[in-house]
Amino acid sequence: MIFLQQETADPSVGSLLLKTATSMLREVLLRLPELARELEQPKTKHRTLLAKLASALPVSQEWTLALDELEDSGMDLRPRLPLPGERELTGASRGLERTAVPLSEIVVPLKLDPLTVADDSAFLDRIENQINLPNYVKTGINTLY
Numbered sequence: 001m002i003f004l005q006q007e008t009a010d011p012s013v014g015s016l017l018l019k020t021a022t023s024m025l026r027e028v029l030l031r032l033p034e035l036a037r038e039l040e041q042p043k044t045k046h047r048t049l050l051a052k053l054a055s056a057l058p059v060s061q062e063w064t065l066a067l068d069e070l071e072d073s074g075m076d077l078r079p080r081l082p083l084p085g086e087r088e089l090t091g092a093s094r095g096l097e098r099t100a101v102p103l104s105e106i107v108v109p110l111k112l113d114p115l116t117v118a119d120d121s122a123f124l125d126r127i128e129n130q131i132n133l134p135n136y137v138k139t140g141i142n143t144l145y
Contacts, residue, residue, distance in 0.1 A: 002018045022112065022115070025112050026111075026112045029109065029110040029111065029112050030109045030110070030111070031109065032107040032108065032109055032110060033104050033107055033108065033109065034104075036102070036103040036104035036106075036107050037102075037104040039103065040102055040103065040104060117145065124141065124142055124145060127141055
């Protein structure tokens with residue numbers, strides 16, 4: 001059982017069952033390219049899956065993904081500092097004309113990860129293959145499970 005309701009949270013989250021949320025996420029992640037193509041089209045009243053998902057939420061609202069660094073938003077996620085001895089800032093230059101690639105050509109279907117280690121039979125194998133973890137973590141974590 002999971003309890004997500006809190007006073008400062010979106011009311012839709014607290015009333016959503018974990019089973020429902022997991023099912024919705026699994027379906028949406030598998031259909032990312034299709035949904036991206038749908039978003040690239042002018043808005044219509046009958047957005048198939050998006051409309052279905054929105055109607056499942058108790059509060060009427062439109063949710064979108066804010067994907068980092070797909071196009072310049074005027075907000076930098078990292079400092080753009082000059083390199084030693086240089087005057088130019090690092091990172092992408094502002095104001096350059098760029099041809100945007102449609103989101104539907106970038107995203108791919110994704111599989112929802114299991115929610116817990118107990119649900120994930122491949123968890124320990126994936127930990128052992130992480131190049132950013134020290135060996136004592138990779139080998140020692142098996143003794144905890």
